[in-house]
Amino acid sequence: MDLELRGKTAIITGASIGIGAAVAAGLAAEGCNLLLVARKVERLEAEAKRIEGEYGTKVSIVCADVGTPAGTDAIIAQAESLGGVDILINNAGAGSNETIMEAPDEKWQMYWDLHVMAAVRLARGIVPMMKKRGGGVVLHNASICAAQPLWYEPIYNVTKAALMMFSKTLATEVVRDNIRVNCINPGLILTPDWIKTAKELTADKGGDWQAYLQSVADEHAPIGRFATPEELANFFVFLCSDKASYSVGSAYFVDGGMLKTL
Template sequence: MDLKLRGKVAVVTGASVGIGFAIAEGLAAEGVNLVLAARQEGRLTLAAEKIAAAHGVKAVAVACDVGAAEGTQKLIDGVERAFGGCDILVNNAGTGSNETILEAPDEKWQAYWDLHVMAAVRLARGIVPFMQKRGGGVILHNASICAAQPLWYEPIYNVTKSALMMFSKTLATEVVKDKIRVNCVNPGLILTPDWIKTAKELTAETGGDWQGYLQGVADEHAPIKRFGTPEELADFFVFLCSERASYSVGSTYFVDGGMLKTL
C-alpha cells in the first residue's frame, strides 16, 4: 500500500525514545523527513542520526522542553529554519503521574497541563500557519485510554489527557476548512521504557520478576493478554498521517488490545 508520504515533513515531539521514536522511524520508512523534539539533547541527536542513516531521510534534532512556551517556540523556529514548514505534527510528548487529588499541589497540576495541553495549543498556533501555506496537513495527538477510562493512581494524567482529547476535537473543527485533518489516538498498554523501568523498581525487593509483573498487568487490563509494542502503535499513526485516512477528521481512536470497557 503506497501511503504517498514520501518527501513530506513531519514534526514529532517526545521523539528520542519509546512511542515517539517508533512513530518517527515509521514515518521515515515511508520517506518522510523529520524534525525530532525531546529534552535530552544527546539521546535525541543519536535518535535522529540513527533514523537518517537507516532510511535515507533528513532528520533534524531540536532539543527543547515543549512543556514551556520558550520550548515550543524553539521547536517552531527550528522547523521553519530546517524546512520552511511542515506537513505533519505528532504531539506525543507526555508522561504518567502518581498522586492523590487531595495531596497534589497546584504546581504539579500546572506542569502537566503545560506538557499535555498547552504544548499542543502553542504548537498548533505556530505550526498550523505552515500547513495553511502548504495547502493542508495532518495533526495527531497521542492521548491515552486514561482520557476516557481513568486509572485511580494518576488523576492529573487522566484529567490532562482528557483535555487533550477535547482540544483535538475542537481544533479539528476549526482547521478542517484549511484541509488540515486533526485526530487523536488513545493507546492502551504499550511496552515503553517507562513501563519496564517501573516494573523493575516494583519487583526489585521481591525477586525481580518484572516480566511477570507486566504480564499480570496485561492479564488484568487487556483482553489480548499482552502489551502492544511501540511499533504496532506507530503503524496506526503512520496510516492516519496518510491519504488513506483522508476522511478521518476530529475522531479519537483507541488502540488498546480491547482494554476499553465501554462503547
C-alpha cells in the same frame, strides 16, 4: 501499500525514545523527513543518526521542553527554517502519580503545560505553515486514561482528557483548510517507562518484572499482552496518510480491548 508520504516533513515531540521514536522510524520508512524534539540531547542525536543511517531521510533536531513557551517557540522557529511542515505529532507526555487531595497546584500546572498547552502553542505556530502548504495532519497522543481513568494518576487522566477535547475542537476549526486533526488513545504499550517501573516494583520480590507486566496485561487487556511501540506507530503512520482522508476529529482507541465502554 504506498502511503504517499515521501518528501513530507513531520514534527514528532518526545521523539528520542519509546512511542515517539517508533513513530519517527515508521514515518522515515515511508520517506518522510523529520524534525525530532526531546529534552535529552545525547539521546536525541543518537536517534536522529540512527534514523538517517537506516532510512536515508533528512532529520533535524530541537532539544526543547515542550511544556514551556520557550520550548515550543524553538520548535516553531526550526519548522519555519525548514520551510514549513506537513505533519505535527504531539507525543510528548508523562504519567503522574498522586492523589487529588495531596497534589499541589504546581504539579497540576506542570502537566497542564506538558499535555495541553504544548499542543495549543504548537497549533498556533504550525497550523499557519500547513495552510500555506495546502493542508496537513495533526495527531495527538492522548491515552485510554482520557476516557477510562486509573485511580493513581488523576492529573494524567484529567489533562489527557483535555487534550482529547482540544484535538476535537481544533479539528472543527481547521478542517476547511485541508488540515485533518485526530487523537489516538493507546492502552498498554511496552515503553521503557513501563519496563523501568516493573523492575522497580519487583526489585525486592525476586525481580521477575516480565511476570509483573504480564499480570498487568492479564488484568487490563483482553488481548493478554502489551503492544510494542511499533504496533502503535503503524496506526499513527496510517492516519498521517491520505489513505485516512475521511478521518477527522476522531479519537481512536488502540488498546487491545482494554476500553470497557462503547
